[in-house]
Amino acid sequence: MEKEHHTHQDEQEEQMKEKPGKRPDKAGMGRFIKLIASAHPPKAILIIALILTLIQTIAGLIVPMMTKGLIDGLTFSSLNRMVIVGLLGAFVLQAVASAVSIYMLNYAGHKIVANLRKRLWHKILSLPIPYFDRNRSGDTMSRVTNDTSLIMNLITEYLVNLISNVIAIIGGIALLFYLDWVMTLIIMAIVPLTALILFPVGRKMYRISKKQQDEMADLTSVLSQVIGEIRLVKAYGTESREAQAGEDRIYRMFRFGLQESRILALVGPISTFLLTAVLVIILGVGGVRVASGVLTAGDLVAFILLLFQVITPMAQFTTLYSRLQKVVGATERIQTILDHEEEPLELKQEAAKESRDIILRDVAFSYTEGEEVLHNANLVIPANRTTAFVGPSGSGKSTLFSLLERFYVPDTGEIRYGDEPISSYTLSSWRSKIGYVSQESSMMTGTVRDNITYGLGREADLEEVRRAATMAYADTFIMDLPQGYNTEVGERGMKLSGGQRQRIAIARALLRSPDILMLDEATSSLDSSSEHEVQKALANLMEGRTTIVIAHRLSTVVHSDQIIVLDKGKVTGAGTHTELLESHQVYRELAQKQFVEMGERSMEY
Ligand SMILES: Nc1ncnc2c1ncn2[C@@H]1O[C@H](COP(=O)(O)OP(=O)(O)OP(=O)(O)O)[C@@H](O)[C@H]1O
Ligand SMILES: [Mg+2]
Known part of the structure; x- marks a missing residue:
């Protein structure tokens, strides 16, 4: 029985190796959500954090609209005071909501990871010896340390933000349309272009970071092996050989790091260029429209402010995909351990007390x-x-x-x-x-x-x-x-x-x-x-x-x-x-x- 399991798992492991860019398909996401659910997430805290992020997002959308009121109402001083108070209130609300929700999200992330690690650790201790014959100890350790960290980062940085981001984008775009639908349409034409450039880049980044992870695991296992058997290394004078082996891996990581840098070097200027282009277009078109009286100056300022509110969450979406891919991979590796057969447990009789043959x-x-x-x-x-x-x-x-x-x-x-x-x-x-x-x-x-x-x-x-x-x-x-x-x-x-x-x-x-x-x-x-x-x-x-x-x-x-x-x-x-x-x-x-x-x-x- 143990053996059947063996071949099955080997296949699984091989599949994982073959397809580094495993897509975060529905099944993968389902497994991820199930894993999180099984780690007793602090639901109340997550819900409060979600509500606070929503407040923050909405306050963030209100601020530009109030600024518009402030600018357009320059002459009406009585209205002005109220607008200023409202603006300040929105700012403070946004800041407080953000601070509290960041703490809560991190709390939830750490809590989930601690629970997950606890569960993994108990599981590992109850795995049968053959498991340890087949798996490098470094890999098993990495499940408890690195893979769970990946999951935590996703939760703290993306998961709850995801919902508020969607709201920020939808709400923001709606307000943009409300302010000036012509300019909004022009911008919307540029968005697909950006996506066209950034999505393949995101994928490439994912592939590189996946390789980096593999290399890191490899390096760790070489290091722990050599440090653990340092006496053998010294006795047989293999320091230079081991130094070379470590160096090779360090350089491989270096090369992947460079690949990543090249992409980052491209992405930075391209994004800046696109952003500047959008700004120039808005200022140009907007200026004309303000001059012709279709728009107020306040409308234009609000429009630009809102645009930034929308662009930031959109940029997050471009990396979300690669993050999800990573986490789906981590989930699968963790799940492989959690699903592994344990040493047969209890519900059996106690061993006979007396001595027998x-x-x-x-x-x-x-x-x-x-x-x-x-x-x-x-x-x-x-x-x-x-x-x-x-x-x-x-x-x-x-x-x-x-x-x-x-x-x-x-x-x-x-x-x-x-x-x-x-x-x-x-x-x-x-x-x-x-x-x-x-x-x-x-x-x-x-x-x-x-x-x-x-x-x-x-x-x-x-x-x-x-x-x-x-x-x-x-x-x-x-x-x-x-x-x-x-x-x-x-x-x-x-x-x-x-x-x-x-x-x-x-x-x-x-x-x-x-x-x-x-x-x-x-x-x-x-x-x-x-x-x-x-x-x-x-x-x-x-x-x-x-x-x-x-x-x-x-x-x-x-x-x-x-x-x-x-x-x-x-x-x-x-x-x-x-x-x-x-x-x-x-x-x-x-x-x-x-x-x-x-x-x-x-x-x-
Ligand atoms: N964990 C393992 N995985 C795979 N093969 C193993 C493992 N442990 C032992 N073997 C193999 O099983 C065979 C028997 O090994 P075992 O350790 O039982 O020998 P032994 O009689 O105790 O030898 P010694 O007197 O040297 O201790 C050997 O051929 C060995 O290569
Ligand atoms: Mg022996």
Whole structure:
């Protein structure tokens, strides 16, 4: 099922790439409006903002008409005073309405974006692991940051203005006709000409800014990759290569920036020219008409003022289209995440409390279709015993752990806990039964103590934390750290050594006191004496729980109750160390090689 989804989404993503200039068609706009509606927009505030913008717009239309009254009424001083008061009133009203509505619009925009980001963030956290295999983390981050910002800008700058703009244009044109229909008709003839020039330019701008966005995403992902692995970069002296890679992208962005500048350079003078032409025509024609007495001087001034009231919103319309295109794209990318299947949620039974055998029946799994990495695995992991997995690198050991953690769903077959399939349990109850120490010994930014208690779900006093750390042979080195348990470990635990990280990870798993303990090469980066100590600690710990370990060194698994040999995704043997030595040729060879090495090592001491 997961796989079908995969191909479907890939198609969607490809379609998006093919058509950068995706039109803001009805369906796209519908999706956008639905997305906004789902983000709990503060409706009352939006409505008030709308009313205020309308007041502002109408006041803006009244001002020229009053100016006309002022100019034409120059001789009637009694009327004059009223007109001046009215004019001032209109100005103040316009300014206040504008200030309040700008604040409210921004409030609404920020509120909607915050809600949207919250929703996205929750969603991302509940996405299944395969999603993260397929998508660059930079892209997913960009959904939460950039795409939501695009939406906010549209709301604050355009959405409510849209309605008042329409009113400004319609009202303005009506008044223009009222003042002088002949001149208005002349101007109306120029408008289509402007649109003819500006619309294709708007489209071109959109295409460029779309490319700029893609380049920006690319640059961000290069930067985060290189900065994240800066040690690798320096160790292998690839600074200049990475510098070049970054530079190429920076220059590509520069070139798109230049393309944009060229268009802007054209648009500016053309608009100014058109505007000047319109003004000259109006002043020319208007002057003649005033002279002939068809128009008053006040009419002409009002006409020019009104014209500016109409031109500004019209200019906004020319960029609205490209803005909408951008936002429709952003909406679709956000929607792709929001529509993505989540990890199966609840409405299931809680995982069984008691310890049971874990049974795999015909389990097959592939990360990508057609490349199976586990074939038909059949095995039993007995309750309260220690089972070890051995096998060459890439044989599927960690994959098997991922399946047990339910990070992935098997393609076929079933994993059971006693007689119940683990897929019938709620994820949270199942995962809370497991203490998992991964191959990477992952750390979070925070203190040592934060890391040991991470995910515990309850308060643990220092006493308890120290007990877990002591069992993991971590207490001694932690107490030697500058601030002991309150020492910051740095991003991803960078300030600790590999072995220290590993022991903290073990302490974290121990503190949970899990029914099932899974250790993926948990002792691999320890020196042999601390390995021996951790082994002892683990031995205490393994007692009374189901323990599953992966180890490359056979010395650490010889005492396991059961050893399972994996080879190229197949279970090729199961039994105790002595049984396998007798019956399993690959295991015997592996054992011989390793014990010879161990012999050599022990001779060195
Ligand atoms: N996230 C993933 N996406 C695609 N393929 C993967 C992924 N993780 C692992 N694989 C592939 O699955 C196979 C088994 O990998 P796995 O990590 O289970 O091996 P392993 O037995 O744990 O090896 P090692 O001993 O080196 O840790 C490998 O061929 C690997 O390339
Ligand atoms: Mg592994």
